[in-house]
Amino acid sequence: MAGKLDLAKELWAFMRVRKKWWLGPIFVTLFLLGSLIVLTQGSAVAPFIYALF
Template identity: 50%
Template sequence: MTEPDSKPTADHEHQTEPGFDDQNVGLLRELFELIVHNKKWWLAPIILALLVIGLLAVLGSSALAPFIYPLF
């Protein structure tokens, strides 16, 4: 019998668990996959509302602020 190599190869050094890929998936893509895979559709309106509020906060501190204030 031959003993398997005790040192990992370069391909397996960065993998921590099965199914791990080296692609960097964005946060929004990961949230979308969570909603679809786990069927948590009730999270979609909450995430959408948080994104809209965040966008308004960012635009409120920019030169577009005078155009946003009439919305409130």
């Protein structure tokens, strides 16, 4: 668990120092899609995700 928090801290520091704020919404969207797939176990959401891409 600590490794994941370190990754989030490093990502935040990267965006803050290099002014890459446009990466924030991309990471949030990817996190939400990943959470949706994990929470619904993938099968019910698959047709909707295929439609997105």
